[in-house]
Amino acid sequence: xxxxxxxxxxxxxxxxxxxxxxxxxxxxxxxxxxxxxxxxxxxxxxxxxxxxxxxxxxxxxxxxxxxxxxxxxxxxxxxxxxxxxxxxxxxxxxxxxxxxxxxxxxxxxxxxxxxxxxxxxxxxxxxxxxxxxxxxxxxxxxxxxxxxxxxxxxxxxxxxxxxxxxxxxxxxxxxxxxxxxxxxxxxxxxxxxxxxxxxxxxxxxxxxxxxxxxxxxxxxxxxxxxxxxxxxxxxxxxxxxxxxxxxxxxxxxxxxxxxxxxxxxxxxxxxxxxxxxxxxxxxxxxxxxxxxxxxxxxxxxxxxxxxxxxxxxxxxxxxxxxxxxxxx
Amino acid sequence: xxxxxxxxxxxxxxxxxxxxxxxxxxxxxxxxxxxxxxxxxxxxxxxxxxxxxxxxxxxxxxxxxxxxxxxxxxxxxxxxxxxxxxxxxxxxxxxxxxxxxxxxxxxxxxxxxxxxxxxxxxxxxxxxxxxxxxxxxxxxxxxxxxxxxxxxxxxxxxxxxxxxxxxxxxxxxxxxxxxxxxxxxxxxxxxxxxxxxxxxxxxxxxxxxxxxxxxxxxxxxxxxxxxxxxxxxxxxxxxxxxxxxxxxxxxxxxxxxxxxxxxxxxxxxxxxxxxxxxxxxxxxxxxxxxxxxxxxxxxxxxxxxxxxxxxxxxxxxxxxxxxxxxxxxxxxxxxxxxxxxxxxxxxx
Numbered sequence: 001x002x003x004x005x006x007x008x009x010x011x012x013x014x015x016x017x018x019x020x021x022x023x024x025x026x027x028x029x030x031x032x033x034x035x036x037x038x039x040x041x042x043x044x045x046x047x048x049x050x051x052x053x054x055x056x057x058x059x060x061x062x063x064x065x066x067x068x069x070x071x072x073x074x075x076x077x078x079x080x081x082x083x084x085x086x087x088x089x090x091x092x093x094x095x096x097x098x099x100x101x102x103x104x105x106x107x108x109x110x111x112x113x114x115x116x117x118x119x120x121x122x123x124x125x126x127x128x129x130x131x132x133x134x135x136x137x138x139x140x141x142x143x144x145x146x147x148x149x150x151x152x153x154x155x156x157x158x159x160x161x162x163x164x165x166x167x168x169x170x171x172x173x174x175x176x177x178x179x180x181x182x183x184x185x186x187x188x189x190x191x192x193x194x195x196x197x198x199x200x201x202x203x204x205x206x207x208x209x210x211x212x213x214x215x216x217x218x219x220x221x222x223x224x225x226x227x228x229x230x231x232x233x234x235x236x237x238x239x240x241x242x243x244x245x246x247x248x249x250x251x252x253x254x255x256x257x258x259x260x261x262x263x264x265x266x267x268x269x270x271x272x273x274x275x276x277x278x279x280x281x282x283x284x285x286x287x288x289x290x291x292x293x294x295x296x297x298x299x300x301x302x303x304x305x306x307x308x309x310x311x312x313x314x315x316x317x318x319x320x321x322x323x324x325x326x327x328x
Numbered sequence: 329x330x331x332x333x334x335x336x337x338x339x340x341x342x343x344x345x346x347x348x349x350x351x352x353x354x355x356x357x358x359x360x361x362x363x364x365x366x367x368x369x370x371x372x373x374x375x376x377x378x379x380x381x382x383x384x385x386x387x388x389x390x391x392x393x394x395x396x397x398x399x400x401x402x403x404x405x406x407x408x409x410x411x412x413x414x415x416x417x418x419x420x421x422x423x424x425x426x427x428x429x430x431x432x433x434x435x436x437x438x439x440x441x442x443x444x445x446x447x448x449x450x451x452x453x454x455x456x457x458x459x460x461x462x463x464x465x466x467x468x469x470x471x472x473x474x475x476x477x478x479x480x481x482x483x484x485x486x487x488x489x490x491x492x493x494x495x496x497x498x499x500x501x502x503x504x505x506x507x508x509x510x511x512x513x514x515x516x517x518x519x520x521x522x523x524x525x526x527x528x529x530x531x532x533x534x535x536x537x538x539x540x541x542x543x544x545x546x547x548x549x550x551x552x553x554x555x556x557x558x559x560x561x562x563x564x565x566x567x568x569x570x571x572x573x574x575x576x577x578x579x580x581x582x583x584x585x586x587x588x589x590x591x592x593x594x595x596x597x598x599x600x601x602x603x604x605x606x607x608x609x610x611x612x613x614x615x616x617x618x619x620x621x622x623x624x625x626x627x628x629x630x631x632x633x634x635x636x637x638x639x640x641x642x643x644x645x646x647x648x649x650x651x652x653x654x655x656x657x658x659x660x661x662x663x664x665x666x667x668x669x670x671x672x673x674x675x676x
Contacts, residue, residue, distance in 0.1 A: 015500050026516060157660035158653045159608040161615055165631065166649060169638050269507055270612060284508055285616060288515070296512050303505035311503060 001319070008315055012308045019304040024066055027293045069094065093301065094294030096287075103298035106283065112184060113191075114279035117202070117271070118264035120195055122257070124203020125210055130253075132207065133214025134241060140219060149212065156208035161270045164201055168274045172197050181276045198275040202268065206260060210253060217249035224248075258314035262307045366593055370669040380665035386658035390651070394458035401452040404439060414438060414449030416456045416625045421447050429641065441643050443633075454647050456625040460537065461652065465607035465659070468544045472606075473599045475549035477591070480556025481583055485564055495557070498550045506547050510609075511618040514539055533624045540619055544606055552598045556591060563587050593670040600666045604659035611652055627652045 053059045068077060072092035086102075088095060093103035132152065136145040155163075172180045181194035221227060222245050230244045231237075265280075272281035280299055287295035364372075374380050393400065404414055412418075420442065430442045440450040483494035514536070521535050563569060564587075572582050613619030614628030622629065627648035634644035 011496070011499065012503075014496070015503050018500055019504060026513065153661070153664070154657060157604070157657045159611060159656050161608075161612045162631070162649055162653055165615075165635060169635065174639060269511065269616060273616065281508075285511070288512055289617065300505060300508060300512065303508060304503060307505065308503045 120199030129207035129210025137218030476552030484560025
């Protein structure tokens, strides 16, 4: 068991290190010139460009830049902007070229929106997915089953961003059935109300898959002997379904949920862009549009850490549940 | 040792619902299918699947639209104001009013009206717009399938250090935030081909097309590689492969003649699911600003432009929205049907 855990943790660490090196090479040794991006309207004299490069340390050897960045992750580092020294405390992911604030601060200030969006989505997807899965498994083969499963199949097959766009345009902007998104700075009630529409939509889209997993797992467990035993000893149907059948069926669903939560926490680029929610996803898209390399790299790193960690947690948790996994 | 007939009877009773058998599938006697390959069985089942036929029809419609886009566009009549037939690229500001809105709606010269702002013909842009979606969808699916099968075969059959290396790369790629990374990589790769502003719009557009394709393929092969590797690891130890190895068949032939034919089902299924996924990915990237760019006519581009005027000019938004939804839906449902056709547990 311990070897398995250690091996998985080791693998996760190599993946994180590779992500760090790869994204550093891609963004800082790549052809994009951060100094150009920092110039207003991209019109700077060559002297000014050299000055900016020196300021950012871009003229130094790549290895030195990398060690500095890597060191900053653990002990923090100081930056100099036009004479002012700004301290960036660990974990330092660099400074945003545009706002001149530490990237980690930028990312953490956007986290509440993304986390709340993910939470709301999980609530909706579990409520809808499990309910539909249980109902269709019990009414297997009926018209209701075909309608719900067929409907979720069709709904899940349409490109997500098209569904989201049409929903956002018509439900929140033209007809105003659901409130539009508001920044957190305008007050909590408005902000939370604005999250209803995206949570509802994301949850419904994700729930299609969960309904199908739950349905097939429930069909299996409902046919087992222990469910028959539970019924024959006179338990009421609700207890049989909830405590005997669903509990056994929910294992694989939890595994998939772990991975989906990682994806949700890394920022849902499309959802946050379409509904204009100030989360991680929108931060990275905005940074891309403005060549703000440290912010892009920071979000890539932070999301990679999230995904790797949650993958690890799910795998290890699963190996406790199912001992066969450890042997592979 | 039970005969095939006995096994069938056993599975039927254990499933316990002979009445649920779909009436369109044959309750073929075991002797009737003993000589057919899994591919033939799947093909027969697919031909009887009504959903699959309808989906294939929808896909064929869009393929024909893409192939004959110039012909379809030339069927529109000559515009009385410009005196020319519409094409997808020429701008006609003379057809717009002072606010940039088209001065007339649908007409015989412009079946879907004209674009706000630039006055280009929307039917022509819709018909030509089917091309990049289909080309990227099918080409990227084909290329990533080749990559995935190759890596999966090598990792699974050779084992050892090769397996560890390929599996590590697979795990590495799968744990990256792919959409974010792709959105970030596309403009960076583009700068390799020339500084901003040094290329014409057409050149940029063509370069973007190939970059998007390459990036989608680069990040799209992992799931299949993992699947193929798992299958190969178990096939490698089977008697017929060991027999082939024992009589000295070269590795290349073992892979292509003994192992690959056993993987046809999963590979076809995975490729058919990949096509709609890549079409969606391309349209999503285009919408986020990291996909295809003007002047190439694409549905994703039209949707991104039209969403800002959806209130006053919904006709601009709806044709590409409905088309891409119908195309991806048809491809996905056809993929599901193909998977069911290859799946022995749903076979009756």
